[in-house]
Amino acid sequence: MRDQLLGGRYRLVRQLGEGGMGQIWEAQDETLGRPVAVKVISLLAGGGSRGDEARARFLREARITAQLQHPNIVTIHDLGETGTADNKVPFLVMELVRGEGLDAKLRRGTVALPDAARWGAQICDALADAHNAGIMHRDIKPSNILITPSGIVKVLDFGIARAADPYATADRLTQTGFIVGTPAYMAPEQARGFPEPSSDLYALGCLLFELITGRLPFRAPDTVGYLSAHLTQEPPAPSSVSTNTPPAWDNLVLSLLDKDPTQRYQNAADLSQALRQLDRAPETGSPADPADPADPADPADDRTRPYTTPGTTPLPPAVTPGRPGGTAAAAITLALLCLPGLLYMVSKTVEYLQDPTAPTGLIAVNMVVGIAETVGLATGALLLSQRKMAGRRMIAATGGAAALHGLSVTAQYQVVGGPPSVEVLAFVVGPATAASAAVAVIMAVLPSTGRWCLRRN
Numbered sequence: 001m002r003d004q005l006l007g008g009r010y011r012l013v014r015q016l017g018e019g020g021m022g023q024i025w026e027a028q029d030e031t032l033g034r035p036v037a038v039k040v041i042s043l044l045a046g047g048g049s050r051g052d053e054a055r056a057r058f059l060r061e062a063r064i065t066a067q068l069q070h071p072n073i074v075t076i077h078d079l080g081e082t083g084t085a086d087n088k089v090p091f092l093v094m095e096l097v098r099g100e101g102l103d104a105k106l107r108r109g110t111v112a113l114p115d116a117a118r119w120g121a122q123i124c125d126a127l128a129d130a131h132n133a134g135i136m137h138r139d140i141k142p143s144n145i146l147i148t149p150s151g152i153v154k155v156l157d158f159g160i161a162r163a164a165d166p167y168a169t170a171d172r173l174t175q176t177g178f179i180v181g182t183p184a185y186m187a188p189e190q191a192r193g194f195p196e197p198s199s200d201l202y203a204l205g206c207l208l209f210e211l212i213t214g215r216l217p218f219r220a221p222d223t224v225g226y227l228s229a230h231l232t233q234e235p236p237a238p239s240s241v242s243t244n245t246p247p248a249w250d251n252l253v254l255s256l257l258d259k260d261p262t263q264r265y266q267n268a269a270d271l272s273q274a275l276r277q278l279d280r281a282p283e284t285g286s287p288a289d290p291a292d293p294a295d296p297a298d299p300a301d302d303r304t305r306p307y308t309t310p311g312t313t314p315l316p317p318a319v320t321p322g323r324p325g326g327t328a329a330a331a332i333t334l335a336l337l338c339l340p341g342l343l344y345m346v347s348k349t350v351e352y353l354q355d356p357t358a359p360t361g362l363i364a365v366n367m368v369v370g371i372a373e374t375v376g377l378a379t380g381a382l383l384l385s386q387r388k389m390a391g392r393r394m395i396a397a398t399g400g401a402a403a404l405h406g407l408s409v410t411a412q413y414q415v416v417g418g419p420p421s422v423e424v425l426a427f428v429v430g431p432a433t434a435a436s437a438a439v440a441v442i443m444a445v446l447p448s449t450g451r452w453c454l455r456r457n
Contacts, residue, residue, distance in 0.1 A: 001025070001040070006091055007080040010038055017101075019143065022089075026096060029077075036077060037096045039157075045089040055081060055090045062092060065135055065158045072126035074146070074154050097154045102142035102211070109214055110242065113249065116211040117279035119145070122153035123204060124272035130158050131197045131268055138195055139181045140203035142210070183226035184216055188259050191227045198261035201271060205256025205264075212249060213241040217257060231259075248278055332381045332395075338402055338440065339374055341433030346370040366409070373402040377437075399441040406434030 001023070004012045010027040013035075017024045022042040029036050044055050059079055066076035078093035102119075105111060111119075123145065130137060137144075137158050146154040181190055187202035189195060209217045217236065218229035235257045239245040252274055258264050265271040346366075376398030383390050410431060 004082075005030075006038060006040075006082045007078070010036065010078075010091075010093060012038065017143075027093075029093075035096045037074075037094045039092045039094065040082075041090045041092070045083070045087060052088075055088060058090050062090075068130055068133060068135065068158055070126055070129040072122045072153050072155055073129065073158060074156050094156075097146050097148060099146040099148040099152075099154065102145040102147065102207070105147070106142055106210060106214070111211050113212060113246075114279050116208060117275045118151070119147065119153050119211075120204065120208050121272045121275040121279065123155060123207075124268040124275060126153070126155040126158075127197075127200050127204070127268035128272065131200070136195060136197055137200050137203075138190070139185075140200055140207060141182045141185045142207060145207070183223045183230075184218070186227065186230055187261070188231045189261055191230055196261060197267070198264050201256055201264050201268060202261075204271075205253050208256070209235070209238055209253050212245055212253075213238050215241060252278065336377070336381050337436045338377050338399070338433050341406065341436070342370050342374045342377070342402060346374070366405075366412075369401070369405055373398050373405060377402060377440075396441050399437040402437035403434045403441065406431060406437060 001012055002014065006012065006027070009029060009031050011030055012025045012027050014026050015023055016026055016037065022040045025038045025040065027036050027038040028034075041058065044058055059081075062076065062079050066079070069075065074097055075095045076092055077095065079091065080093075081088045081090050083089045123140070127137065127140075135158055137155070139157060140155075144156045146156065148154065181195075181203075183191075185203040185206040187195065187199035190199040190202075206217055209215075218226060218233060220226045220229055235254065237245075237250045238253050239247070239250050252271075256264055256271070265274065376394055380390075380392075380394030380398060383394060
């Protein structure tokens with residue numbers, strides 16, 4: 001194809017790369033006299049009504065993505081078709097970016113944490129702009145990210161994976177048998193055929209994991225293995241692969257790799273801000289040599305062929321969820337510390353109930369409330385230990401009630417009295433339980449509670 005003229009205007013100069021959808025060429029725009037990049041979508045070559053329909057839809061989708069104008073997104077200048085009537089091939093004309101792909105950088109090993117944070121934040125800026133325009137990328141991976149000599153990120157192929165899907169329909173992304181995206185970076189919901197903007201953040205989580213550890217969060221012998229891992233396996237903490245990884249990186253990456261899209265960052269803009277905070281944080285040291293560095297010869301690391309079947313690669317060792325870190329652990333501990341006090345209050349109200357002069361209605365209310373608080377705090381601690389954000393909300397709600405309840409027993413004793421055996425409940429257990437519950441609420445609502453670490457047993 002070298003020296004071929006596309007659209008009567010773009011002269012192909014040299015091939016820059018090749019992927020699952022086609023080839024990328026450096027070309028010369030002979031009308032404007034400038035260099036450009038041309039992507040020839042050979043995946044959609046061919047004739048017949050079905051081929052014509054697929055190319056027409058591709059060009060329609062490409063016109064939508066061409067509306068994106070952002071400093072971190074490669075700009076689409078033009079699009080068209082080339083070839084004969086029986087063998088037409090669509091092509092895209094883009095700005096020619098001088099730089100190096102992240103896939104090439106990864107073949108040399110891990111990158112410094114500040115670089116990973118800075119590049120990740122710029123990828124998020126691009127995603128935020130596209131998501132605001134109603135466009136998802138669907139194929140975030142190293143070969144779609146270019147770094148210019150000045151350190152600026154350029155994201156390639158926004159929406160192209162969707163546009164090139166020959167089975168796409170108006171109401172569904174794809175049909176069974178065609179994968180839109182790259183399995184090694186694919187979010188669980190995207191693997192099921194229902195991507196959403198958060199799916200791009202999941203893929204970015206895989207990319208960040210790879211940048212700071214030198215390997216993907218999951219490894220598998222084939223495409224089905226990758227999809228199964230994303231759907232069912234818990235990812236390891238980056239620090240379990242690269243030991244010098246700070247806890248803040250563990251928290252951020254594992255949040256992105258949550259199976260539930262609602263438990264990830266709300267949007268790309270929030271994630272960009274979090275990554276810039278990591279960029280400003282002091283680096284504890286250069287990343288250690290990864291336990292299993294990326295091997296350019298390993299087909300599982302071939303990031304330029306999204307639909308090829310990788311070679312045999314051993315599965316990662318089993319990793320089980322362990323202790324949550326930071327404020328989450330404190331919230332769980334304090335919530336559990338409330339339980340003995342609440343159970344003591346319930347037992348003493350039973351004893352109080354045996355007093356014929358006691359106000360039985362008030363006692364019954366205390367018992368029911370105490371039991372409900374005990375169950376709520378125990379359930380919240382359990383959910384939070386399993387990295388479920390519902391646990392934080394449950395501790396906040398029932399902990400607040402427990403704090404008020406603990407204080408109220410002192411007031412109740414002073415107002416209605418009671419036997420001496422209940423005095424220790426009123427003046428010791430109740431206030432102590434209130435204090436523990438109140439602090440548990442404070443720890444549970446802190447923002448970092450939703451971020452986690454997984455530790456090897």
